[in-house]
Amino acid sequence: MGGTEQEIRMKDVLRSFRNWGQLFRLIWNANPGYLIQITVLYLLLGTAPFLTLAATQHLINAVVSAVSDGTRDVYSAFAWFVGVTAFQQGLTLAKTYYEGLFQQLISNTVQEKLMEKALTLGLADMENTAVQEQLKRAQQDMLFRPYQMFTQMLGVLNNLVTLISTMLFLIAWKWWVVLVLGATTGVSFFTILRVNREQFLIAFQRAPKYREAWYYSFLLTLDKAFKEIRLYQLGTFFLDKFKTIYRDFYVVDRRIAKKRLVWSSGNQALNLLSLAGMIFLAVREAFQKMIGVGNLYGYVQAITLTQTSAQTVFDNVLSICQHNLYIEQLFVFLSLPSSEPTLQRKTTVNGEAKRPLETIESMEFRRVSFTYPGTKREVLRDVSFTLRRGECIAIVGRNGSGKTTLTKLMTQLYEGYEGEILVNGEPADTWDMERLQKRIGVVFQDFMQYEMSVRLNIGLGNLDVLDDDEKLLHASDSTGIGDFVRNLPKQLNTDLGRWVVKGEQLSGGQWQRIAIARAFARDADLYVLDEPNSALDPIAENEVFEKIRNLLQDRLGVFIAHRLASARFADMILVMDNGQVIEQGTHEELMEQNGTYAEMYRVQNNLYEVKA
Numbered sequence: 376m377g378g379t380e381q382e383i384r385m386k387d388v389l390r391s392f393r394n395w396g397q398l399f400r401l402i403w404n405a406n407p408g409y410l411i412q413i414t415v416l417y418l419l420l421g422t423a424p425f426l427t428l429a430a431t432q433h434l435i436n437a438v439v440s441a442v443s444d445g446t447r448d449v450y451s452a453f454a455w456f457v458g459v460t461a462f463q464q465g466l467t468l469a470k471t472y473y474e475g476l477f478q479q480l481i482s483n484t485v486q487e488k489l490m491e492k493a494l495t496l497g498l499a500d501m502e503n504t505a506v507q508e509q510l511k512r513a514q515q516d517m518l519f520r521p522y523q524m525f526t527q528m529l530g531v532l533n534n535l536v537t538l539i540s541t542m543l544f545l546i547a548w549k550w551w552v553v554l555v556l557g558a559t560t561g562v563s564f565f566t567i568l569r570v571n572r573e574q575f576l577i578a579f580q581r582a583p584k585y586r587e588a589w590y591y592s593f594l595l596t597l598d599k600a601f602k603e604i605r606l607y608q609l610g611t612f613f614l615d616k617f618k619t620i621y622r623d624f625y626v627v628d629r630r631i632a633k634k635r636l637v638w639s640s641g642n643q644a645l646n647l648l649s650l651a652g653m654i655f656l657a658v659r660e661a662f663q664k665m666i667g668v669g670n671l672y673g674y675v676q677a678i679t680l681t682q683t684s685a686q687t688v689f690d691n692v693l694s695i696c697q698h699n700l701y702i703e704q705l706f707v708f709l710s711l712p713s714s715e716p717t718l719q720r721k722t723t724v725n726g727e728a729k730r731p732l733e734t735i736e737s738m739e740f741r742r743v744s745f746t747y748p749g750t751k752r753e754v755l756r757d758v759s760f761t762l763r764r765g766e767c768i769a770i771v772g773r774n775g776s777g778k779t780t781l782t783k784l785m786t787q788l789y790e791g792y793e794g795e796i797l798v799n800g801e802p803a804d805t806w807d808m809e810r811l812q813k814r815i816g817v818v819f820q821d822f823m824q825y826e827m828s829v830r831l832n833i834g835l836g837n838l839d840v841l842d843d844d845e846k847l848l849h850a851s852d853s854t855g856i857g858d859f860v861r862n863l864p865k866q867l868n869t870d871l872g873r874w875v876v877k878g879e880q881l882s883g884g885q886w887q888r889i890a891i892a893r894a895f896a897r898d899a900d901l902y903v904l905d906e907p908n909s910a911l912d913p914i915a916e917n918e919v920f921e922k923i924r925n926l927l928q929d930r931l932g933v934f935i936a937h938r939l940a941s942a943r944f945a946d947m948i949l950v951m952d953n954g955q956v957i958e959q960g961t962h963e964e965l966m967e968q969n970g971t972y973a974e975m976y977r978v979q980n981n982l983y984e985v986k987a
C-alpha cells in the first residue's frame with residue numbers, strides 16, 4: 376500500500392481556515408433560504424437559556440412574594456414562563472425540521488460536486504495515483520462533515536449569545552465573577568487544546584493506514600475477490616492485517632485518552648472550585664436576605680450556564696479546526712488542475728471554432744513518441760503507420776510493448792505526444808475533438824460490465840439508439856449474441872449482473888460480446904478493439920471475427936491480438952517491441968521476413984499443434 380506520511384503542523388490547521396469562503400459558497404448554493412432560516416433559529420435559540428432562567432427567577436420571586444405578602448401577580452409570571460418555554464420548543468422543532476432537509480441538500484451538493492469534478496478529469500488524471508489518493512481523501516466522511524462544521528459554527532454563535540446574555544446578567548450582580556469564570560475556562564481551553572492537537576496530528580498521519588485497513592475490509596467483502604481469498608485461504612491473513620492496524624490505533628488512542636483524563640480531571644477540579652466558591656457567595660447573600668430565592672436560583676443557573684457555554688464555544692472551535700483539515704481535502708480535490716482539455720479547447724482554437732469533422736477517412740501516425748506524464752520512460756518511440764477507410768490493422772507484440780498506449784493516443788485520450796497524428800491528412804488537434812471522438816467506437820481490454828439491462832449495456836455505446844430495438848438487436852447480431860438476447864426472459868430489458876435483483880449472470884465471453892456490441896451500436900468510422908477475443912472460445916472467436924470483418928469492410932479498424940491466428944485477417948500487422956514498431960506488413964509478408972512475428976507465430980502454432 377502506498378501513501379506518504381503527512382506532516383501537519385498547527386500552522387497548517389490555521390491556514391486551512393482560508394477554505395471558509397468556499398465552504399460558505401457551497402452551503403449557500405445548496406439552499407440560501409435554509410441557510411438564513413437556520414442561522415436565525417440558532418441565534419434565537421441562543422437567547423432561550425437566558426430567557427428561561429429569567430422567567431424562572433421571575434416566577435419564583437413572584438411566588439415567594441405572593442406567599443409572604445400577596446403583592447405579586449403570580450399568574451402573569453407563570454404566563455411568561457409558559458410563553459418562554461413554548462418559544463424555545465417551537466424554535467427547536469423548526470430547527471430540527473430545517474436541519475434534516477438542509478443536511479440532505481448539502482450532502483447531495485457535495486456528492487454532485489465530486490462527480491462533476493471527476494467528469495472534468497482526463498485519463499491522465501484518473502491513472503495518476505496522487506489524484507486517486509486525493510479523491511479518496513476528499514470522499515472520506517464528506518457527506519456529513521460540511522454540515523457538521525456549519526452547525527458547529529452556528530453552535531459557536533448560539534453559545535456566544537447565551538454566554539454574553541448570562542455574563543451581562545452576572546456583571547449586574549458582581550463583575551469580577553465573570554473574570555474568574557473566564558480565567559478558569561481559559562486555562563482548560565489551552566490545556567485541552569494541547570491534547571486535541573496531539574490527537575489531531577495522530578489522526579491525520581493515520582490517513583494511509585486507514586486506507587490500507589479500508590482496502591482489507593473492501594477485499595474481504597468484494598464478490599470478485601471471494602474465490603481467490605477462499606481458495607488461497609487469505610481470509611485470516613487479511614483480517615489479521617486489519618486487526619493489527621486497529622490494535623495499534625487503539626494503543627495510541629488509549630494513551631491520549633489517559634492524558635485527556637488527567638488534564639480534564641484537573642480542569643474539572645478547578646472549575647468546580649470556582650463554581651462552588653461563587654455559588655457559596657450567592658447562597659450566603661440569600662441567607663443574609665440581600666437577594667431573594669428567585670435571584671439565588673438565577674445566579675446559580677447563570678454561573679453554570681456561563682461556564683458550560685464558554686466550554687462549548689471552545690470545544691466547538693477546537694472541533695472546527697479539526698474539520699477544517701478534512702474539508703480542505705475536498706477543496707484541494709475540487710481545485711485540482713485537469714489534464715482533460717476543456718470543452719472550449721476541444722471545440723475552438725484562438726477563439727474560432729475548430730474544423731467540424733464529418734467522417735474519419737484516414738489516420739496517420741508520423742514518428743509519434745510518448746512518455747506518460749510524471750514518468751521518464753518513453754513507452755512509444757517513433758511510431759509511424761497509416762490507416763485508411765476499408766483497412767484493418769492488427770497490433771501484436773509482447774506484454775508492455777505499448778499496444779494499449781497506442782490505442783489511447785488514437786482515441787485522443789492522452790495528449791502531450793511528440794510527432795504528428797493526422798486525421799484525414801490534417802493534425803488531429805485541428806479537428807473538433809468532440810466530433811472526432813464521436814466517430815470512434817472502442818472495446819477496451821478492461822471493458823465495462825454495467826450492472827444494468829442488456830438495452831443499456833449495448834445502448835450506452837450510442838444513446839441515440841437506446842429505444843431502437845432493431846438497431847440494438849442488430850448490434851447484438853454483429854457479435855453473434857443476438858439469439859441469446861432474444862431468448863432472455865425479458866429480452867433487451869433483462870437486467871445483467873449480480874448487483875441487480877434477479878439479474879442474469881453472464882459468462883466472461885458473453886460479457887465481452889456485449890461490450891463489442893456496444894461499440895458497434897455506435898455508427899462510427901474507426902473501431903479500436905483491444906483484445907476483443909480474449910474471453911472467447913475458438914468457435915466464438917472465429918464467428919465474431921467473421922462478423923467484425925464484414926462490419927469493418929468499409930470502415931477503419933484496429934485490433935490488438937495476442938492470438939496471432941486472428942491477426943491473419945488484418946490488411947496490415949504492426950509488430951511492437953519496447954515501444955517501437957519493429958515489423959510491419961501482411962501476414963504473408965511478415966512470415967516471409969522470418970523475423971519476430973514469424974517466430975511468435977511458430978511458437979504459438981507449436982503450442983496448439985497436437986503431436987501425433
Ligand SMILES: Nc1ncnc2c1ncn2[C@@H]1O[C@H](COP(=O)(O)OP(=O)(O)OP(=O)(O)O)[C@@H](O)[C@H]1O
Nearest residue numbers: 502747750754772773774775776777778779780781
Ligand atoms: N497510466 C500509465 N502510467 C504510466 N505508465 C504506464 C501507464 N499505462 C501503461 N504504462 C506503461 O507503459 C508500458 C506499455 O503499456 P501498455 O499497456 O501500452 O502495454 P501493452 O502492449 O498493451 O501490454 P499488454 O499486452 O500486457 O496489454 C508499460 O511498461 C506500462 O508499465
